[in-house]
Amino acid sequence: MKTEFSLAQLADPKFSRSNDILRNCVHCGFCTATCPTYTELGDERDSPRGRIYMIQQMLESGEPAPSSTVTHIDRCLSCLSCMTTCPSGVHYMHLVDHARQYIEETHTRPLFDRMLRGVLGVILPRPNLFRLALVGALLARPLKLLTTGRIRAMLEMAPSRLEPPSALDGIPVHPAETSRKKRVALMTGCAQKVLAPDINDATVRFLTRHGVEVVIPKQAGCCGALPLHMGKEGGALDLARENVLAWSSELEGEGLDAIIINTSGCGTTVKDYGHLFEEDDVLSEKAKAVAGLACDITEFAVTLDLQKRAELPSLKVAYHSACSLQHGQKIKQEPKSLLSAMDFNVTDIPESHICCGSAGTYNLLQPELSGKLKNRKVKNIASTNPDIVAAGNIGCMAQIASGMDLPVVHTVQLLDWATGGPKPDQLS
Ligand code: SF4
Ligand code: SF4
Structure with missing residues (x-):
């Protein structure tokens, strides 16, 4: 697509990179078909193509980000499904990251939004603070029916019990x-x-x-x-x-x-x-x-010489392919091949390219849309009638576990069990 950045803007490496990305987009719209937010909302502004257009307008203008653009960029999951689909190699990830930084620098969000984002940005990356916050959420959980929106989403996502820290913690x-x-x-x-x-x-x-x-x-x-x-x-x-x-x-x-x-x-x-x-x-x-x-x-x-050492019950495993693994890192077959080699009966989930709605802090910041995507994922998983669900990302695991009663385990927990480790607690 044609862009019209000024020379002064293009002197900034971030703008220059975004300009290159925008110019790769031919507006063909192939990416809309696999975008979870477009699939749910049917609004062009909630599709990759629509967002790319809005990002171009926002960056070229040099003006503070308009509220309507912020709304539609905030609804993007950064699931990167659009990057898998795009035939022109548009690097949407770098573009939307730049857009988010531009919004953060130029747009003033409502006070509650600013506070919530500030608190999440401080607490989540720090395990000790996060543990304290979860203790608070556990205590406040009985009051969740009195809350709505994002506060309710946070209380619902808090686990029903806290695990003790690992005995291996601190061993270098x-x-x-x-x-x-x-x-x-x-x-x-x-x-x-x-x-x-x-x-x-x-x-x-x-x-x-x-x-x-x-x-x-x-x-x-x-x-x-x-x-x-x-x-x-x-x-x-x-x-x-x-x-x-x-x-x-x-x-x-x-x-x-x-x-x-x-x-x-x-x-x-x-x-x-x-x-x-x-x-x-x-x-x-x-x-x-x-x-x-x-x-x-x-x-x-897959580079190791794995030896199956345990006789395991026959289990049908629905493998959930996390977006960051399949779209972000293009790793699709390895987890399934490893589990199959350990004699798990691995089944694919319908619409496996569609995000579960977890997406980092998305389920806390966009609870309504995230809830819709969770229900869609849970329904698709249930249709395969599995014994357990396996995934390679804690965010997806927590999101799926909050929507269904089946045990949800990490792929490596199953590999550890099959090669001589203990049975994962979730299966007890
Ligand atoms: S598929 Fe790629 S080139 Fe086509 S509209 Fe989407 S991002 Fe642009
Ligand atoms: S990252 Fe995901 S939600 Fe965002 S535009 Fe691309 S496909 Fe849609």
């Missing part, structure tokens, strides 16, 4: 059980280690059992995706910088074969650190090296 090195074949860093993340600590525990057990030494640098934490998707680039960069420095230090020390990530939403962001630090003269090379080593746990697991 987990040696390989057999002779060491590989050495990796594990990203233990932020919200996941509070909501479901067994996912990291299962990952460590699974890797060390297969001859992989696992290091967990103390300084590494949240990947930065949560603030980034709220347009708070400064906060995201601060968190990402800590990770780049921590993992680079391991890489330059004893060396690393991979950086393992078991929350696919984080994996998509870490794999994009090269872009995030493009303008940083000091960190850009280190960030590129870190991004190049980032690996989803299933992507890494």
